Structure formats: C-alpha cells, structure tokens
Amino acid sequence: MVLHLIAQIPGVDESLKAASAEGWVVMLFVTIVLASFGTLGYLIRKTMTEAREREKDANTRINQLEDFIRTKMIDSLQTNSVVMEKMLSAAQSICDAANEMSSAIAHCRLHGGGPREIATVPRSSG
Secondary structure (H helix, E strand, C coil): CHHHHHHCCCCHHHHHHHHHHCHHHHHHHHHHHHHHHHHHHHHHHHHHHHHHHHHHHHHHHHHHHHHHHHHHHHHHHHHHHHHHHHHHHHHHHHHHHHHHHHHHHHHHHHCCCCCCCCCCCCCCCC
C-alpha cells in the first residue's frame, strides 16, 4: 500500500533508479558510520575500565601509605616516649644529686666547717 502511494508521486521511478544505482555508496557510508560508533564505544568502554583499574590501584596505594604513616607515627611516639622517660629520669637524678650536695654543704656549715680554700699547685720556675 505504501509502495502504491509512493508510485503515484511523479518522478519516483527515476529517483528509485538513481538511488539503486548509488545504493552501495549509502551502504558503505552506513557501514562506516556504524563501525565508527562501534569503535568509539569500544574505546570509551576500554578507557573507563582502565580508569577504574587505576582508581583501584591508587586506592590500594593510598591505603598502604596511610598504614605506613600511621605505623611510623606510632613508632615515633613510642620512641619519643622512651627518650622523654630517660630524660626525666636523668633530670631527677641531677636534682637528687643537687639536693644531696646542698645537704652536705649545709651539714658542713652547721658543724663549723667554713669555706675552704682551694688548694693550688705551686708552679715551678724554669
């Protein structure tokens, strides 16, 4: 029925004959366009897949780096705590020694031991 309606249009026969003679060009054009779209779709899909893989790898590396930094910070804090403990112990020992010296000096002064002269070694002339 559609062909019957088309056949009634003047000049349709010449148009169909011209189109059928050049039909292979149209088919080639359609094939090229479809192949281009297919290739473009394939490349987009491949690029997206590679991007997802890179993102996964980057997330893995970031997590490893965060774990490494966390571990190093904890180790550093522990080391600093040990060093600080040793420094406080040394400071306490210095304070204890200073207190003992102060007590000894006070004890000497109470028992009449005044300040003593520092012994000097005579120099030989020569």
